[in-house]
Amino acid sequence: MKPLVETLCVIGPGLIGSSILRRARLEPSIARHLIAVDRDAHVCDRARALNLADEITQDATAAVANADLVVLCVPVGVIPVVAAAIIPHMKAGAILTDVGSTRGSVVEGITPYLRPDIAYVPAHPMAGTEHSGPDAGFATLFENRWCLFTPAMNASPEAIATMEAFWQAMGARLRHMDVAHHDKICAIVSHLPHLLAFTICNTADTLADELRAEVLDFAASGFRDFTRIAASDPIMWRDIFLHNREALLEMLDRFSQDAQAMADAIRQDDEATIVRTIERGRRIRRNLIENKQA
Amino acid sequence: MKPLVETLCVIGPGLIGSSILRRARLEPSIARHLIAVDRDAHVCDRARALNLADEITQDATAAVANADLVVLCVPVGVIPVVAAAIIPHMKAGAILTDVGSTRGSVVEGITPYLRPDIAYVPAHPMAGTEHSGPDAGFATLFENRWCLFTPAMNASPEAIATMEAFWQAMGARLRHMDVAHHDKICAIVSHLPHLLAFTICNTADTLADELRAEVLDFAASGFRDFTRIAASDPIMWRDIFLHNREALLEMLDRFSQDAQAMADAIRQDDEATIVRTIERGRRIRRNLIENKQA
Numbered sequence: 001m002k003p004l005v006e007t008l009c010v011i012g013p014g015l016i017g018s019s020i021l022r023r024a025r026l027e028p029s030i031a032r033h034l035i036a037v038d039r040d041a042h043v044c045d046r047a048r049a050l051n052l053a054d055e056i057t058q059d060a061t062a063a064v065a066n067a068d069l070v071v072l073c074v075p076v077g078v079i080p081v082v083a084a085a086i087i088p089h090m091k092a093g094a095i096l097t098d099v100g101s102t103r104g105s106v107v108e109g110i111t112p113y114l115r116p117d118i119a120y121v122p123a124h125p126m127a128g129t130e131h132s133g134p135d136a137g138f139a140t141l142f143e144n145r146w147c148l149f150t151p152a153m154n155a156s157p158e159a160i161a162t163m164e165a166f167w168q169a170m171g172a173r174l175r176h177m178d179v180a181h182h183d184k185i186c187a188i189v190s191h192l193p194h195l196l197a198f199t200i201c202n203t204a205d206t207l208a209d210e211l212r213a214e215v216l217d218f219a220a221s222g223f224r225d226f227t228r229i230a231a232s233d234p235i236m237w238r239d240i241f242l243h244n245r246e247a248l249l250e251m252l253d254r255f256s257q258d259a260q261a262m263a264d265a266i267r268q269d270d271e272a273t274i275v276r277t278i279e280r281g282r283r284i285r286r287n288l289i290e291n292k293q294a
Numbered sequence: 295m296k297p298l299v300e301t302l303c304v305i306g307p308g309l310i311g312s313s314i315l316r317r318a319r320l321e322p323s324i325a326r327h328l329i330a331v332d333r334d335a336h337v338c339d340r341a342r343a344l345n346l347a348d349e350i351t352q353d354a355t356a357a358v359a360n361a362d363l364v365v366l367c368v369p370v371g372v373i374p375v376v377a378a379a380i381i382p383h384m385k386a387g388a389i390l391t392d393v394g395s396t397r398g399s400v401v402e403g404i405t406p407y408l409r410p411d412i413a414y415v416p417a418h419p420m421a422g423t424e425h426s427g428p429d430a431g432f433a434t435l436f437e438n439r440w441c442l443f444t445p446a447m448n449a450s451p452e453a454i455a456t457m458e459a460f461w462q463a464m465g466a467r468l469r470h471m472d473v474a475h476h477d478k479i480c481a482i483v484s485h486l487p488h489l490l491a492f493t494i495c496n497t498a499d500t501l502a503d504e505l506r507a508e509v510l511d512f513a514a515s516g517f518r519d520f521t522r523i524a525a526s527d528p529i530m531w532r533d534i535f536l537h538n539r540e541a542l543l544e545m546l547d548r549f550s551q552d553a554q555a556m557a558d559a560i561r562q563d564d565e566a567t568i569v570r571t572i573e574r575g576r577r578i579r580r581n582l583i584e585n586k587q588a
Binding site for chain 1: 422424440478484485491499500501516518519522524525528531539546550553560572
């Protein structure tokens with residue numbers, strides 16, 4: 001059976017990249033030959049120890065020369081830099097994709113370097129854990145998770161179909177949407193929650209010593225739920241915050257106004273507003289359960 | 295063997311109250327006779343169907359007349375009202391306690407009704423789930439969870455020792471602290487996270503229709519973690535917010551300033567501040583894991 005692509009090259013075999021490679025190892029329908037690239041020798045060593053690919057190298061330009069599909073799994077801030085470095089060395093007819101969590105800034109950053117004979121098909125798998133690095137990945141990471149496609153550039157219908165089949169083989173469900181919509185959704189469902197999680201940890205960290213120690217003891221009462229995602233990779237999240245700045249700050253602004261309204265209601269003993277706010281929260285939660293997302 | 299108390303009366307057999315009764319059913323060392331009281335006939339019916347106690351009644355004043363220990367498991371806003379109603383009917387030498395999540399307002403509210411021959415020993419078990427009602431409880435709810443004792447009033451060392459033994463029999467770990475400290479800790483580890491959870495659900499709920507529908511689809515990316523606790527009981531939380539107003543608004547204010555600082559850093563491309571903030575969040579998370587609270 002002919003695989004989807006002959007040679008798959010993953011640049012950045014961290015949580016996402018190594019999960020792609022692990023899945024490709026299990027599903028021979030995806031690719032015949034697997035290449036992992038990382039500029040960091042230690043990451044390459046771990047990738048070798050974990051046997052993540054057939055070829056593991058620090059040399060991206062040599063690696064992409066033979067690849068039919070190149071998947072960029074690096075922080076969104078460096079995607080354009082890496083794209084600029086590799087695109088001139090890619091072979092004609094190959095597909096380029098990236099898994100970045102922001103779309104507007106990545107598309108803008110990558111566009112000047114695109115070649116007419118390379119299909120750029122961006123697709124963002126909404127999957128992850130709070131862990132990072134080659135050891136953190138697993139073959140079922142994308143199982144039943146959404147993969148969001150935004151408009152492809154220079155891409156034939158065949159190239160788009162290949163990427164759809166690729167993410168289906170990874171176990172994901174597909175959705176197509178435009179760039180601005182993608183960035184807003186991610187701002188509210190992922191980027192704002194992460195910002196709030198990092199922030200509440202900071203607030204706790206600035207408490208007087210005795211209180212701070214006790215926060216750790218008594219975290220099970222709600223605080224703990226907020227901190228799991230605060231263990232996520234700092235560089236990845238710095239880049240996401242900076243590259244989805246507009247949508248994220250808009251959502252944070254709405255959130256801050258809502259929090260202030262709640263504070264005012266508490267200050268003014270406004271029981272009806274407090275209960276109405278809580279009831280709305282419960283409704284969303286019920287919808288999540290009905291939607292099998294909880 | 296003589297049990298800790300002859301007759302235990304739980305007023306409000308919801309999540310916490312029914313968990314106390316379930317545990318007491320399993321541990322005959324706690325009480326010989328169990329009474330459950332609720333003003334709501336439907337709750338009494340459920341308590342009967344679940345066989346939560348030996349005696350189940352809507353008549354609080356008759357029930358407490360025979361009790362050696364009365365545990366108030368009602369929302370903090372009505373604790374003083376219920377206390378005022380039952381204290382005149384309690385028998386001399388009995389112990390009164392409540393499980394309220396706020397201390398300052400409860401102690402203030404209950405003090406005018408205390409009798410010199412009744413020991414008031416407040417203890418707050420830091421346990422719960424997002425579910426509520428008699429069906430939601432379970433016998434192991436307090437296992438290895440903290441129970442926070444604040445200073446007892448009119449209480450002999452024996453009465454305090456009885457309550458310590460009671461909560462140990464429930465499976466809890468004990469900690470003593472003053473009222474103001476208790477309220478600050480709960481504000482940061484529990485009340486503020488709940489307020490933020492309710493708020494982000496509201497923010498999502500006010501989005502344009504299409505975006506809101508998609509928040510539900512894509513909630514797995516962080517949002518979901520924030521919404522579990524937003525399913526909690528509205529009246530209970532309304533009361534907690536109003537009765538721990540000062541400490542909660544102080545923590546919300548610190549949090550809002552920290553969130554604003556993060557927004558400023560994002561707006562100004564201040565990479566160092568963003569990374570430092572995220573790194574602090576990760577440190578707290580690591581401490582939680584080391585502390586076996588994660």
